[in-house]
Amino acid sequence: MEIAYYPGCSLHASSRLYDVQTKTVLSKVGIELSEIEDWNCCGATSAGKQDDFLAIALPARNLGIADATGLSEIMIPCSSCYSRTLVSQKTLERDPKLKAEINTELAKKVEGKIKVSNILEVLLSKKNEIAEKAVKKLAGLKPACYYGCLLTRFPSDVPVSDNVENPVAMEGILKTIGAEPLDWGYKTDCCGASASVNDADTALVLMSKIFKDALARGANCFVTTCPMCQLNLDAYQDEVRGKYGIAKGLPVYFITELIGVSMGMDAEQMQIDRHFTEAVGLLKELKLL
């Protein structure tokens, strides 16, 4: 089964490991990802804050390219890219005038027919196949599943793929491969996103709350699907722990590498050594690697 694929800038750069994991794992369950040609940046949060027109128009160019593939579905693993693209598609559906205005500038016009999916929707559709391929059960892995903001909350009215306040897709998938996800209170709280660079105090306090709750519930790792959330919780962990006196650190996994490990893949294939906070050790300790 072929699905169109928009990696976005993160998966081509600082989170390349996520791109590798996603392609590898999905191909094992029969999904061929076809990267759309010559895509551009979605504009991320910056376009939303600076320029209302570009916030819709930049993802629109990608939607036009995606529609032209003739495929019925496009998967976008990054939460921010997913959110911006879905919002653009639904805004243009409601505003034919804006759609016509943007389409005059585009070589490939937005038709609006392709289904925009996040990675959890695609993984859920292959839940049985994932369970079948899971040669190792992730016993002892107690993740706090961290969804962050943009998978379920949007700046305007769009269809939401999971429960807004208590999404459960990640837990569902991880349970089928034997992990023991925990109930916790901060799964959709904000990590601070780009504030980690431009307003560090704000980002650190937000992350400290996420860490404290996950640890109080007995989590031994985080699992996420958002490259921004992953980078923040992973790269700023030492700083958060130092400032707020948090004794224990936690590896921050992408859901894809854990599925990969359950399928018998090793740390190198999944590039698990590219985490800021040591992430191979726990999997070895649990005899999963």
Add this chain to the structure above:
Amino acid sequence: MSNSTLVYSVETSNPFLEEVMERSGQNLRSCYQCRRCAAGCPVGDEAVVTPDRLIRMILLGEKEESLKNLLSWKCVACYTCGTRCPNNIQTARINEALKQMAKEAHIEPVIPKVASFHSAFMKSVAHFGRSNELEFMGLYELENFKQGGVNAVMDDLKSTSKLGLSMLKKKRMHFTLDKTKGRSEIKRLYKKSAEKRGSKE
């Protein structure tokens, strides 16, 4: 009835409120101060002003206070306030509109680094169609320099260089330049956006 304050008319409303409503696409008049937004706002403690207070400020026509409020700059655009609002008011959108209006009115950004960051990001996308960390960081420091001179840059580099080094160590820095070939289309979209903003002002 016509004398009642409960009857709304554009003529008697304050022009600042009307502009915020138009630009943010949010109906601020439907706020009945239930404060669910305040309860959910992750930066409410830091920002002093919570979304409900900001909305009230705008309704009262406090233009200067609103354009200089800290919440708009602390807002992480998590959209919690909007998803919990019984009247569907998305304060993150109000914050975006206020920051744009403050910029047009030549009011200094309350947190200069936030302004530098997003402005540099949009420039970086205009150059290559995609965001490349190293080029972006260069543009960001250039914006910091414009805002606060050498001190602002040195201050920022203390934390960003640390991140850069760990990225290098963990093979998460990339050195090639990712580009979109169809950059002429992207340039046209930027131009159109500038024209639209020009016609609004």
